[in-house]
Amino acid sequence: MAHDPAPRDQLPPTDTSSTPDVAAPAAPAAPAPVLAPAAPTVSSHGTGTPPALSVRGLWKRFGEKIAVAGIDLDVPAGSFYGLVGPNGAGKTTALSMSTGLLRPDFGTVHVHGQDLWADPVAGKRMLGILPDGVRLFDRLTGAQLITYAGLLRGMDRATVAERTTDLLEALGLAADADTFVVDYSAGMTKKIALASALIHAPSLLVLDEPFEAVDPVSAANIREILSSYVASGGTVIVSSHVMDLVQRMCDHVAVIAGGHVLAAGTVDEVRAGQSLEDRFVDLVGGRHTTEGLSWLRTS
Ligand SMILES: Nc1ncnc2c1ncn2[C@@H]1O[C@H](COP(=O)(O)OP(=O)(O)OP(=O)(O)O)[C@@H](O)[C@H]1O
Numbered sequence: 478m479a480h481d482p483a484p485r486d487q488l489p490p491t492d493t494s495s496t497p498d499v500a501a502p503a504a505p506a507a508p509a510p511v512l513a514p515a516a517p518t519v520s521s522h523g524t525g526t527p528p529a530l531s532v533r534g535l536w537k538r539f540g541e542k543i544a545v546a547g548i549d550l551d552v553p554a555g556s557f558y559g560l561v562g563p564n565g566a567g568k569t570t571a572l573s574m575s576t577g578l579l580r581p582d583f584g585t586v587h588v589h590g591q592d593l594w595a596d597p598v599a600g601k602r603m604l605g606i607l608p609d610g611v612r613l614f615d616r617l618t619g620a621q622l623i624t625y626a627g628l629l630r631g632m633d634r635a636t637v638a639e640r641t642t643d644l645l646e647a648l649g650l651a652a653d654a655d656t657f658v659v660d661y662s663a664g665m666t667k668k669i670a671l672a673s674a675l676i677h678a679p680s681l682l683v684l685d686e687p688f689e690a691v692d693p694v695s696a697a698n699i700r701e702i703l704s705s706y707v708a709s710g711g712t713v714i715v716s717s718h719v720m721d722l723v724q725r726m727c728d729h730v731a732v733i734a735g736g737h738v739l740a741a742g743t744v745d746e747v748r749a750g751q752s753l754e755d756r757f758v759d760l761v762g763g764r765h766t767t768e769g770l771s772w773l774r775t776s
């Protein structure tokens with residue numbers, strides 16, 4: 478069970494006890510204009526801003542395998558939230574259920590206070606999603622694919638054209654705008670999928686391993702885009718295996734293993750004075766020696 482404290486900018490002025498030392502991602506000098514998130518369509522119920530994402534009792538079983546075993550999680554609005562866990566922990570399954578892609582066996586999902594599974598269309602309007610192993614319409618060019626995503630979201634053509642140009646530029650894909658996506662490299666494919674998730678400026682971005690296969694310069698560009706996005710009021714959830722990246726980039730983190738949340742809160746709360754990587758290994762365990770692979774030695 479994990480209930481996050483209010484994000485720093487929502488804490489009462491007298492309460493600095495859970496204020497993390499980690500600096501909020503700095504807004505770049507000139508934030509990309511396309512990336513200001515739209516205001517959520519669901520308002521507060523009068524008791525303060527609801528979390529951008531709130532899940533309760535989320536559960537999913539595949540045959541004998543319990544992939545997600547009753548996860549509770551609150552992602553504060555305006556936070557940059559990292560989701561970490563070992564392979565097979567249940568991150569993708571949890572994110573898929575949290576974004577309307579996979580129906581939970583049990584549990585509820587609220588996006589900015591809106592019950593996602595009760596009204597998926599309303600909930601999904603507020604979401605931008607980069608799913609794991611996404612299948613794209615790869616016989617479209619990069620520019621066509623982003624345009625398609627924008628039109629599918631009901632945006633007008635002029636705005637879609639403007640934002641498509643901005644996104645291709647920001648993600649370093651302008652020179653390949655007219656290349657078919659099927660001919661893109663893995664990293665380029667990831668970036669064009671990210672652009673398609675950003676085009677409608679959602680208030681909540683959920684990105685499953687957005688940096689996988691992406692080169693360092695592109696990764697830095699993406700980090701800057703996402704930080705700027707959070708600075709202007711959006712909420713970002715990223716899953717990643719790169720602890721150092723999560724520690725530097727995110728202000729909140731949840732550690733998931735075996736379908737359970739082992740720890741969640743601000744990055745400083747979770748890492749408790751250690752590096753996030755050391756804390757992760759402490760929480761998750763599972764370090765193996767290589768003694769059993771003695772046959773692998775060549776001499
Ligand atoms: N469609 C499916 N059918 C059967 N089992 C599944 C299915 N999807 C996931 N699983 C199982 O559920 C568990 C959690 O998988 P999931 O993909 O959510 O983990 P993950 O934390 O995202 O892992 P990774 O970091 O390796 O991507 C794994 O044991 C996986 O084999």
